[in-house]
Amino acid sequence: MPAAWHTPISAQPPLFGVLISPKRHTYTLLCQKKGFTVNFLDFAGAKVSADTGSSSGKEIDKLTTYDLAHEKGVHINGPILDQSYAAYECEHFAVHELGDHFLFVGKIVLIHYEENCLEKAECVNATMIKPLLYFGKDRYITINPQTLTIKPRR
Numbered sequence: 001m002p003a004a005w006h007t008p009i010s011a012q013p014p015l016f017g018v019l020i021s022p023k024r025h026t027y028t029l030l031c032q033k034k035g036f037t038v039n040f041l042d043f044a045g046a047k048v049s050a051d052t053g054s055s056s057g058k059e060i061d062k063l064t065t066y067d068l069a070h071e072k073g074v075h076i077n078g079p080i081l082d083q084s085y086a087a088y089e090c091e092h093f094a095v096h097e098l099g100d101h102f103l104f105v106g107k108i109v110l111i112h113y114e115e116n117c118l119e120k121a122e123c124v125n126a127t128m129i130k131p132l133l134y135f136g137k138d139r140y141i142t143i144n145p146q147t148l149t150i151k152p153r154r
């Protein structure tokens with residue numbers, strides 16, 4: 001399922017969190033499994049997001065229905081989509097109920113990424129990658145690399 005609500009949490013250990021409503025079939029799966037995968041799509045993935053975000057894995061196999069080419073993770077039995085420019089394999093670390101969502105915290109055990117996705121300093125290459133960003137109300141947007149500004153911290 002697409003999840004717009006997600007965040008890095010810790011560098012050491014490397015933790016990443018996703019906020020999932022208990023209404024989602026994904027919530028049920030996350031409660032049963034020992035880990036999860038997170039796929040980062042570029043702007044071309046807007047339709048995949050709309051499709052997978054308006055259907056439930058309880059009724060259909062989204063990977064087959066939407067023809068999502070993928071491999072299984074090395075450590076985690078979750079999909080690594082061919083079209084993702086980066087993906088995390090996360091082991092279950094913690095879960096917290098926060099209002100009407102649950103924060104599932106995963107420890108990143110493997111990162112997959114496209115070769116051209118990173119610059120030398122291991123920053124995401126703003127000219128190569130057009131990340132899919134959710135702007136609310138079914139609107140998607142991406143970045144303009146011309147706005148990239150570097151301001152060293154004092």
Ligand SMILES: Cc1cc2nc3c(=O)[nH]c(=O)nc-3n(C[C@H](O)[C@H](O)[C@H](O)COP(=O)(O)O)c2cc1C
Nearest residue numbers: 001002003004005020021024025026053055056057
């Ligand atoms: C762009 C987008 C972002 C979404 N972000 C979240 C999110 O962060 N957390 C959440 O619980 N649901 C989110 N949803 C809703 C689920 O993705 C949606 O209900 C999905 O169909 C659930 O699938 P499932 O029943 O197979 O788990 C989002 C939907 C879209 C389209």
